[in-house]
Amino acid sequence: MLSISAWKAAQRPNYETNRDKTYPYSECPFLGEYYLVAIPTSLSNLVEHVDYWGEGRIVHQNGVSGFTNCYNVNHTYQLVSNGPDKGRKIPNRIPVVSYTNCDTSGYIKNNSVKTITIMGAPINSSCAADIARMVHPDQGKVIAYGFQTNSADIKNLVMHLKMKDLFLYSNYTLPKELQGVSMFDHHLAFLNLSMLKEELHKNVIEADFDIAVELAKTMDTESGSEAIIDVVTRLLNEGSPKIMAFAYKLWHSGGEEIVRTTFPGAIQQIIIGGFVTIVNKQYQQALKLDANTDSYNDRLAWGDKSDKTSKRVTWKFMAVLENQNVVFKVQDLNYNMFLKLDANTDNYGDRKGWGSVSDSGINHEFYLEPYSKDGILVFRIINYQYSQALKLDANTDQYGDRQLWGHNGDAHANNAALDWVISSNAKSFEMEKSVI
Structure with missing residues (x-):
């Protein structure tokens, strides 16, 4: 029972x-209804x-809680409850009328406020609203120690902090100044969008796709979607090979709408197995299969001199999960054959590209590595078995077409011949629907 006389x-x-x-009001009763000088004196x-419901640093037989260098929000007449300072007034206390x-x-x-912490104590709607009110939307974070993700307390924080564009993230590594709280064995973080973008980028780069997917699904507001677009753009500018696996995992984990709204159209079409054309950027020729077969x-696979829209130059990608990577089988619409090397x-170590009815070998599987080049989204298409990137021959046949090869060289070199532009072929899609 709190007592003004005891306090x-x-x-x-x-x-x-x-x-x-x-702090001038630390040892004063609640004066909130009067004019006070609020902190900080300048928002710069x-x-x-x-520390909400904090009592300062407490070292107790059950563990360590609290912090030594912060303001502590607590009940007007609350005293330190445990440890060697039990019964003393709370340091740097900012009072509230009641819990x-x-x-x-x-x-x-x-x-x-940049950082708000809360430990164990109940987070009702009033408490959550006050935390959301004071936290800075662009530089702030909230750390909750000892709570379960599905608890009513965390749900209150989620509801109020979402309006400030701070989102729940359970895999945040605490900075040194927030470590050492041994009374609780876990924590949850609510981070601002700038911090979340760094976390999302890191998780994709390090192939922690399950964490990346859950984080992206948490960022379910307009501003959250814009932040995901920023991360996707950054990954494409960096040429990260992990982005296709991230898109695939996100799509197949209930994040279809996120993929639709935050990834380029070409990646969307690839992930959903839509009909596309595959055009070599250097020669502007679309991939096709020969009208004739061998024994x-x-x-044989070719680049077509002029056709970029017909069924013959239309393909679709079929994703195959290999460990934490996604590889693709590439099937043409005209003959229902699969690309292979x-x-x-030949004498240069290059391999001819073919279409075959069978798709059983790993020489039918390809990595797709997209990146932004001069403002255009291009792809390296790299054979899984031979690690050769696809290219077209420098020479043409009598029809002006160019033969497809696997390049015996660095698949990631600065070589324009290895760049491909993939785009939706709506004409073939409509044609296929009419046949069905």
Whole structure:
């Protein structure tokens, strides 16, 4: 039972263990209805850390809680509850009227705090709203220690912080100043969009796709979608080979709408197995299969001199999951054959490209590595078995067509001959629907 008389008689806060922020209202009763000088005095100098329901650093037999260098929001008459400072006033205390009436607006300005922590204590709607009010939307974060993701407390925070574009992220590595709280064995973080973009990028680069997918699905607002677009754009500018696996995992984990709204159209079409044309950027020729077959009923692959829209130059990609990577089988619409590279090489070590009825070998599987080049999305199409990127012959046949090869060289070299532009072929799609 909190008592004003006990609070008045209590020993002053311990400012040997805790840093004294010389806060003028720390040892005053609640004065929120009066005109006060709220912190920070200037929004160009944000408050670094507020611990909600904090009591300062407590070292107890059950573990360590609290922090030494922060403001502590707590009940007007609450005293330190455990540890060697038990019964003393709370250091750097900012008061609230009660545990269900949490309003520190007279003491802390809106959008003014970089870090807010909360440990174990209940987070009702009033508490969550006050936390959301004070946290800075662009530089702020909220760390909750000892809560379960599906608890009512966290749901309250999710609802209020979402309006400030801070989203739940359960895999955040705490900075050094927030570590050492041993009373709780886990934490949840609500991060601003700038921090989330870095986390999402890191997870994709490190192939932590399950974490990346869950994070992307959490960012389910207009501004969250814009942040995902920023990450996708960055990955494409960097030429990250992980982006196709991320898109695939996201699509097949209930994130179809995210892929539709945040990834380029070409990647969307590839992931869903839509009908596309595959055009060599250097020669502007679309991939096709020969009208004739060899003795194995295979067909040579070519770049067509002029056709970029017919069924004959239309393909679709079929994703195959290999460990944490996604590879693709490439099937043409005209003959229902699968692209592959020859088992044999020419004098340069290059391999001819073919279409075959069978798709059983790993020489039928290809990596797709998209990247932005001069503002255009291009792809390297790299054979899984031979690690050769597709290219067209420098020479043409009598029809002006160019033969397809696998390049015996660095698949990631600065070589325009290895770049392909993939785009939707709506004409073939409509034609296929009419046949069905």
